[in-house]
Amino acid sequence: MTKLIFIVIFISxxxxxxxQKEKLKAYIDxxxxxxxxxxxxxxxxxxxxxxxxxLKTIGDSAFQASIAIYFDILSxxxxxxxxxxxxxxxxxxxxxxxxxxxxxxxxxxxxxxxYELKVRIKDLNAENAEDVSGSQTFTINDPKGEITIxxxxxxxxxxxSDEESVFQRSGxxxxxxxxxxxxxxxxxxxVYCELYNTGVNNxxxxxxxxxxxxxxxYVEMEEYTTISRFITSPFIxxxxxxxxxxxxxxxxxxxxxxxxxxxEILASTSYAFERDNDMTEILNSENIILNPAFxxxxxxxxxxxxxESLIPISKPAEVKNIVSTIKTKNKDKCRKHIxxxxxxxxxxxxxxxxxxxxxxxxxxxxVYGNNFQEGFETDRGRVYLQYxxxxxxxxxxxxxxxxxxxxxTFNKIGVFSNKRFVFYNPDLVNRAYRLLHxxxxxxxxxxSWPQILSKRNTVNGxxxxxxxxxxxxxxxxxxxxxxxx
Numbered sequence: 358m359t360k361l362i363f364i365v366i367f368i369s370x371x372x373x374x375x376x377q378k379e380k381l382k383a384y385i386d387x388x389x390x391x392x393x394x395x396x397x398x399x400x401x402x403x404x405x406x407x408x409x410x411x412l413k414t415i416g417d418s419a420f421q422a423s424i425a426i427y428f429d430i431l432s433x434x435x436x437x438x439x440x441x442x443x444x445x446x447x448x449x450x451x452x453x454x455x456x457x458x459x460x461x462x463x464x465x466x467x468x469x470x471x472y473e474l475k476v477r478i479k480d481l482n483a484e485n486a487e488d489v490s491g492s493q494t495f496t497i498n499d500p501k502g503e504i505t506i507x508x509x510x511x512x513x514x515x516x517x518s519d520e521e522s523v524f525q526r527s528g529x530x531x532x533x534x535x536x537x538x539x540x541x542x543x544x545x546x547x548v549y550c551e552l553y554n555t556g557v558n559n560x561x562x563x564x565x566x567x568x569x570x571x572x573x574x575y576v577e578m579e580e581y582t583t584i585s586r587f588i589t590s591p592f593i594x595x596x597x598x599x600x601x602x603x604x605x606x607x608x609x610x611x612x613x614x615x616x617x618x619x620x621e622i623l624a625s626t627s628y629a630f631e632r633d634n635d636m637t638e639i640l641n642s643e644n645i646i647l648n649p650a651f652x653x654x655x656x657x658x659x660x661x662x663x664x665e666s667l668i669p670i671s672k673p674a675e676v677k678n679i680v681s682t683i684k685t686k687n688k689d690k691c692r693k694h695i696x697x698x699x700x701x702x703x704x705x706x707x708x709x710x711x712x713x714x715x716x717x718x719x720x721x722x723x724v725y726g727n728n729f730q731e732g733f734e735t736d737r738g739r740v741y742l743q744y745x746x747x748x749x750x751x752x753x754x755x756x757x758x759x760x761x762x763x764x765x766t767f768n769k770i771g772v773f774s775n776k777r778f779v780f781y782n783p784d785l786v787n788r789a790y791r792l793l794h795x796x797x798x799x800x801x802x803x804x805s806w807p808q809i810l811s812k813r814n815t816v817n818g819x820x821x822x823x824x825x826x827x828x829x830x831x832x833x834x835x836x837x838x839x840x841x842x
Contacts, residue, residue: 380409380411380480380483380486380489381405381406381409381410381411381424381478381479381480381483381486381489382405382406382409383403383404383405383406383478383489384403384404384406384535385401385402385403385404385474385476385491385493386401386402386533386535387399387400387401387402387474387493387495388400388402388507388508388510389495389496389497389498389507389508390464390507390508390551391498391500391505391507391551391553392592393553393591393592395466396466397466397467397468397469397497397498397499397500398464398465398466398467398497399430399464399465399467399472399474399495399497400462400463400464401428401462401463401464401465401474402460402461402462402533402535403426403460403461403462403463404458404459404460404533404535405422405424405446405458405459405460405461406458407422407446407449407456407457407458407459408456410422410424410446410480410482411480411482411483411486412449412482413482415448418450419448419449419450420448420449421445421446421447421448421449422445422446422459422480422482423443423444423445423446423480423481423482424443424444424445424446424478424479424480424481425441425442425443425444425477425478425479425481426440426441426442426443426444426461426476426477426478427439427440427441427476427477427478427488428440428441428463428474428475428476429474429475430465430467430472430473430474430475431472431473431474431475432470432471432472432473437467437472438465438467440463440465443481444461446459447459460524460532460533461523462523462524462533463523464523467497468497469497469498469499470496470497471494471495471496472494472495472496472497473492473493473494473495474492474493474494474495475490475491475492476490476491476492476493477489477490478490500553500554501554502554502557503554503557503624504552504553504554504555504557504558504615504623504624505552505553505554505624506550506551506552506553506613506614506615506624506625506626507550507551507552507553507626508550508626509548509549509550509611509613509626509627509628510531510533510548510549510550511533511534511537511546511547511548511628511630512531512532512533512534512547512548512549512596513532513533513534513535514532514547515529515530515531515532515547515549515596516529516530517529517530518530526549526594527594527596529549529594529596531549534547537628537629537630537631538630538631538633539601539630539631539632539633540633540634541633541634543601544600544601544602545598545599545600545601545602546598546599546601546611546630547596547597547598547599548596548597548598548599548611548613548628549594549595549596550594550595550613550626551592551593551594551595552565552587552590552592552593552594552595552615552624553591553592553593554591555587555589555590555591555593555615556589556590556591558617558623560589560617560618561588561589562586562587562588562589562618563586563587563589563615563616563617563623564584564585564586564587564615564616564617564618564620565584565585565586565587565595565613565614565615565616566582566583566584566612566613566614566615566616566620566622567581567582567583567584567597567599567611567612567613568581568582568583568611568612568614569581569582569599569601569604569609569610569611569612570609570610570612571607571608571609571610571771572607572608572609572610572629572771572773572798573607573608573743573744573770573771574771575610575771578604578609581599581600581601581604584616584620595613599611601632601634604632604634605632605634605672605674606632606633606634606672606673606674607631607632607672608629608630608631608632608798608799609629609630609631609632610627610628610629610630611627611628611629611630612625612626612627613625613626613627629798631798631799633673645693645696645697645700647689647692647693647696648696648708650708651692651695651696651708651711652692654711654712654715655692655695657688660688660691660692660695661683661688661691662731663695663715663718664679664682664683664691664694664695665679665683665731665733666715666718666731666733666742667679667695667698668733669733669738669739669742669743670714670742670743671698675698678694679694682694695711696711699711699714714742717741717742718732718733718742720732720741721733721735721737721738721741721742722738724737724738725737725738725741725788725790726738727787727788727789728787729787729789730789735789735790736780736790736791736792737763737765737780737790737792740765740778740792744767744770744797745767745770747765747766747767747778748766748767748768748769749765749766750763750764750765750766751763751764751766758811759781759810759811760781760782760783760785760810760811760812761781761782761785761790762779762780762781762782762790762793762810763779763780763781763790764777764778764779764780765777765778765780767797770797773797773798776795776796776797777795777796777797778792778794778795778797778800779792779793779794779795779806779810780792780793781793781809781810783812793806793809793810794806
């Protein structure tokens with residue numbers, strides 16, 4: 358039997374990836390849009406990896422993929438819309454050396470509320486192919502009577518076009534982008550959105566603000582903030598290519614806001630993305646004059662230790678700089694590097710910020726360090742230093758059916774709410790808890806974490822449903838603890 362792969366990737370809205378091993382693979386996203394004449398609707402966007410599809414020959418010089426697609430949209434466990442059809446890919450010529458993925462968009466009118474989308478796809482050209490399925494929840498908002506902004510639609514590419522197609526929006530032919538990762542080779546993020554009911558406050562002119570926020574501390578990257586005025590209207594489409602050429606590596610939020618003349622935010626929408634860019638400002642530690650307070654705060658035999666302790670809160674390029682400084686074995690350079698790091702990170706109160714962080718490093722060393730790892734090197738120590746103290750911890754050092762585990766809940770991490778981390782200790786020694794799963798953007802996501810946690814008591818499920826056989830058993834409470842926060 359062909360094995361199935363099911364992977365969930367979370368971005369600003371949930372993004373779903375599913376497919377058969379070495380067979381059909383697809384990505385799907387759901388966007389919330391509105392039109393004054395037709396009302397609210399869900400836009401279901403799909404991308405099919407052509408390399409994973411079976412192709413049939415068409416004539417003498419072309420081939421094509423054929424996919425069966427089944428949609429069910431549920432509200433309160435009741436099916437309110439169903440659809441099933443066959444999607445044929447574009448015709449690919451045999452002589453073509455590069456074959457690109459193909460896309461599909463479906464739109465369904467829906468009343469405001471919460472929904473679940475269930476999707477099944479099947480490769481009609483593959484022998485004995487099984488259905489591949491997945492599900493995703495989404496929300497349709499009610500923009501009537503107030504200023505609102507649609508979901509942000511990032512674009513793979515955009516061209517001006519008046520040709521009627523499912524990809525046409527307000528004079529633009531837009532192919533959606535399904536990845537929220539931008540490497541150093543990418544200099545722009547093309548984004549489309551729609552503004553609704555901007556004239557309800559009787560302001561003839563409002564402002565549209567684009568800004569990029571650090572998603573970990575919600576600090577605005579002011580050099581990327583732009584504001585432009587626009588004339589109000591019931592429906593306004595907006596497209597902009599955001600320049601991120603000099604944006605350093607990290608996790609960010611792109612926010613689009615409608616503001617009034619006093620720069621008060623009237624409506625906003627956001628898009629989370631990851632940036633990997635080796636271009637970063639090199640710490641100017643050579644010209645640093647050592648502050649006596651910094652020198653006194655670090656013992657001679659702990660200089661390298663505290664420089665290494667900056668790694669959990671450093672960007673990849675900064676980590677390289679730290680490692681390079683450590684390799685010099687020059688303690689003066691290490692001291693200057695620590696001071697330069699905090700001068701750059703907290704210019705107005707660098708010493709106070711360092712002392713506060715040093716106390717946290719000492720705390721995680723005492724609580725989470727073990728025989729072969731410093732506290733800041735452990736997964737629990739790294740999460741504590743990166744995100745702060747959790748709002749709640751459920752700790753179970755002994756369980757009849759599960760490995761020792763801890764579930765950490767954070768009420769707030771920057772702009773994110775109710776984020777959870779699951780740590781476990783499969784070796785049963787040394788307090789060496791490892792991160793098993795988290796629903797925080799950029800962290801390890803493992804949908805089969807309940808099965809792994811209770812591995813001694815669980816028969817393996819299939820890849821499509823790894824927790825299929827993970828039934829309730831005596832002493833197994835981790836799932837309940839995870840869901841109640």
